[in-house]
Amino acid sequence: MTSANSNLTALLSPRSVAIIGASADFNKINGRPIRNLLEKGYAGKIFPINPKYDKIGDLTCYPSVEAVPDTIDLAIVILPAGAVVEAFKALGRKKVPAAVVFSAGFGETGPEGKALEQALVETARANNIRLCGPNCLGLINAFDGMPATFSQYADGENVPGPIAFVTQSGAFGTAIAALARNRSLGLGFFVNTGNEADIDFVDTMSALIEDPRVKVGTGYVEGIRNGDGLAALGRRSLELGKPVIVMKVGRTKVGSRAVSSHTGALAGEDAIFDGVAKQFGLIRARNEEEMLDMAQVFAYCDLPKGNGLAIATQSGGAGVQMADRADDLGLKVPVLLAETQEKIGKSIPGFGVATNPIDVTGQFVAQPAILRDSLKLMLTDPQVDIGVVWIELMHKNVDLLVSVFEEVKAQSTKPLVVVWVAAPDAAVKELAKRKIPLLRSGEAAIEAIAGLVQFSKAQQLAKNTGSAIAKPAAEHEWQRAMASAKNADGGLVASAVAMALLNAYGVNFPPATLAATVDDAKAAASTLGYPVALKIESGQIAHKTEVGGVQLNLQTPDALANAWASISASVKAKAPNAKIDGMLVQKMSSGDVEFVIGLQRDPSFGPVIMAGLGGIFIEVLKDVVFRQCPVSTADAEQMLDELHAKAVLDGARGKAPVDRKKLAALIAQVSRFAVDAGPRLSELDLNPIMIRGDQMVAVDALLTLNTQ
């Protein structure tokens, strides 16, 4: 374990805690952590630091950290913002490895606060102190009864459980933690990272999922700065089989406006976050309730082998509702095998239904065997990977039902999720004790199960990934291509050069010739064959169409000559200062489907690749999927599968289906180009790529490079 990691251990599982600026008033922010540590039975040492007191309660209070006669693992700093940097110097002298700073008045307040925060970070680094905060509520390690916080959430019971929760927001995080408690869902860790001046969401979660007591990570996120860290977190989560579920706000422009006025974190491009999260097996929840629904199911269930769902209910309507939602989310609700149906049919009343959803009817209260046997039987069906059962109320029958579910769970390794609408409190508590997930509504349960299946699939995909990333056509192709590039000093790259570069990575373009004169163009066209397109070629013109620089579908030499004249005149008028390299004569190409592949650099995630259907789909419907580069062919196939209009690839209206494997390979190749280009890459647009079956031809390449 590195020193940085052991410092994180000191933060998350300290053997001793000092409270810098401690108060004897346990209702104050600087008194509450001491009260909390005492009340929760923290087994480590507690050192209040304040020159004003000798004792706080039964605890010795020290005038300074240096006066403490023992090592300090974690310092809680609750001082006015202006005093924090000095306090860190003292912590450094005392070799305290970790500190959490509650104090506000830093980056969140404006330029002065930002400067103070910068000074704080530098002091912390110089003194080898890992810092949580500032402007945070602190953290709770419920396993060790260690609440280094003044959050309201510590006011109630903090029963430990296999869920780690990290939140960038204090108030929202407290609310979520309280909701978890209302579900009897134990949070082993609660950490509020505040301004994330040093330790961020990714650092914290990465440390927490290594804890053997933690089975699931959950997070409230507004923005991620460390994209590579997030990717590593996702990969580790898949390796460990410990899902990390994230709820992220700031999806829309309106929402992002509010984010930027609220924290220093980058809201980023939400669609990029979404794609990258999927790529690395992170599970994204729509909101706090869905995150907790998923956490509950993940905490108590093994991963399913497939996506076959059996549904049993006491209400036919609830079965319909769940089947609807399952269908929305790509889960299967198979008709059970005839023999399974027959056996279930014998267990339930005549007016019940044994197909799937199974309607056990309300009779099971009088005869629990109806429910018990149906559940056991449905889980034996080979098409079924997960079972869900829906009941409601039943205040008088909690014990009976809990024992039924316990018995069913004991007899099958397949996950069983209980939906208990308007459940009695006793049911919530008793099922939590038995590690049986209880959800509040049928739809919520299906959504959580879909998350479980998603994680299971991501694990399988991860096993296939890596080796399948496309390699460039030849080693050093990038360097060779760049060496021959006329315009390698940054900015827009001339089309012919861009096409040559991309061609080395397996992107096909229509045959084309750069012509200096109209006669050259005619000669080129007769060699290429009509019809052709004529396009102005200039490193200074990004949007050729806008300056009248493109004419398509030219059928004859005369038409070509007219087009040459008209383009020349238009470009001269609209872009008089552009240096013209000539005109590109390009053979016209057509396809059944237009596709777009794009590259850009994201401040958090580095080079990211975008894929989507062209035309209306991208311009109007914004139906695109992002990934961090590089992507494997398998990743890229997953991307295609996430397009809403993916059915278009299957060959709508009598057209040939697109060769998805080949298209995925092309996406992977372009992603490899982004990696090879490294920081030189600014942006690439291959729009459109005309596809017919397995023929894929990019009509244009708009490439922008950063200066060397």
Added chain:
Amino acid sequence: MTSANSNLTALLSPRSVAIIGASADFNKINGRPIRNLLEKGYAGKIFPINPKYDKIGDLTCYPSVEAVPDTIDLAIVILPAGAVVEAFKALGRKKVPAAVVFSAGFGETGPEGKALEQALVETARANNIRLCGPNCLGLINAFDGMPATFSQYADGENVPGPIAFVTQSGAFGTAIAALARNRSLGLGFFVNTGNEADIDFVDTMSALIEDPRVKVGTGYVEGIRNGDGLAALGRRSLELGKPVIVMKVGRTKVGSRAVSSHTGALAGEDAIFDGVAKQFGLIRARNEEEMLDMAQVFAYCDLPKGNGLAIATQSGGAGVQMADRADDLGLKVPVLLAETQEKIGKSIPGFGVATNPIDVTGQFVAQPAILRDSLKLMLTDPQVDIGVVWIELMHKNVDLLVSVFEEVKAQSTKPLVVVWVAAPDAAVKELAKRKIPLLRSGEAAIEAIAGLVQFSKAQQLAKNTGSAIAKPAAEHEWQRAMASAKNADGGLVASAVAMALLNAYGVNFPPATLAATVDDAKAAASTLGYPVALKIESGQIAHKTEVGGVQLNLQTPDALANAWASISASVKAKAPNAKIDGMLVQKMSSGDVEFVIGLQRDPSFGPVIMAGLGGIFIEVLKDVVFRQCPVSTADAEQMLDELHAKAVLDGARGKAPVDRKKLAALIAQVSRFAVDAGPRLSELDLNPIMIRGDQMVAVDALLTLNTQ
């Protein structure tokens, strides 16, 4: 009030109740209603009927209804299925106007049960008895303390409130009612309609919204048989300003499979239900929680004037989350006026945010004025129609916060919705008393507010509707056109005839001539002008393309002759028995956008019209909207607005925008055609309609009529 309605009053607000088949064991299904009536303090008379007893508790028990010395408004029938018809005959002799039948063993069990149910309905009708059920839990009128039910929901408090709830499912309905109770949301009425042999969801809800104590209707629905009744219910709901919120299951094929195995109700085409519900101002909720969220907001808030939303929170993140969701759902989150911002800025701490969302920070607990003044100020902004405030936990400050919200509510007529995450029970109760909606999550609140805005808009639209329904081009056009139709005896109508019919309703087709010979065709084409399309014309060929009966874009007489030969050969081979009327020579037309209008007859809703963008949008993305015919132009504009890809109509990729008003008028005209055609109409497909700007030309009309 009609007799049927007064019978419904006897059902819903009876002055006396007889229990047929009463038991002295109050734990049994036939004992529970008596216990419930006694416990809830029913003020009317209770007559247990059972020859086995003289008394049940303190109540006289009668051997038969005829022995009761008083009038009976409502009979609760709890007998074996086989005895129910006889019991109804006795009820008839006693002139009992209404009965609720708990007994199962009717339509839900199979053909025999269906026959028994039919006999029951006939007996009820013959005896002028309105029947609720059979196979139902009964009903509760909480206003009058009248629980004619054995539902578990009656086991707890049934506090009356302005919400009427009608459910087709007993178990699911009970669960929903219990969830409402957990929210301190009073259900004035709870009615389970069971098999709906006589009284159905629509009848019941239509009666309940007339009750002055009811402000909101809520319903759990699996299928609607009485489409006209649903439309009338919606219209009445808009007139009264009493929203009816419906959750309907059976959206998908998988779900519908389960519905049909579960009840006798028609699941119908869900998209049709969805469209018709919108058309008539019914609000559809996604699930039970959303229905209750909406009910809570509707019950306590006036309708907003517009869709401007102000958001205040103690957590910036919650503001972002709500702004995101508002943006998804078409609500505005306006930046507040500078003067409003300035005033709010003076009320909140320096690190707060005054734009919108407003971050009041956590300081308001110490200084309630921060919250109170911010809320009052944001509601004064003229761009704001609705306010929402987000807080969490605060167990120690319930009284304080409740008084703040009460004061703010008193000073503004604009709706104020409180989101209180992990709210203390006391907060739920106290806010309910003050008629202030308290929702459990930010997203839920925004969704409920969107429902409020939707209802408000539907009311405004309804005011404009009716007069704007397009009239046919000329009176009796339908009759005249049909008189000249060669194929008016049902089945597929020849294209030329269909086009003539539709043309009378304002649908334009390309100029075309029916040709009997290839020379006729050549003559026609030279008159029309090339290019032309050539299409086989036969009343026996619906899908011309499939038999090789269509050739497009013919540029020359030679091409036309070749096409004639090739179509002749292909049709002869593929449809040898079809009676051929000739071939249609049609001028080729093109457009920027392809559109589709369709008509069909729905078993519940009669003639319904479908509109959508053509090609991939309809075939792959299923992006279509339905309405019941006729629709007004305003309705049709609303339809266009509901298309996911509606932005395509605005002129994507440099194309001219579609004249939406004209397209809406066309939809309205086609809907008028459906009404005029009446039961003769089976199906119509205008696919595609080529649109460029305000030019709209249908290329084909596939019309099928029912026999006269």
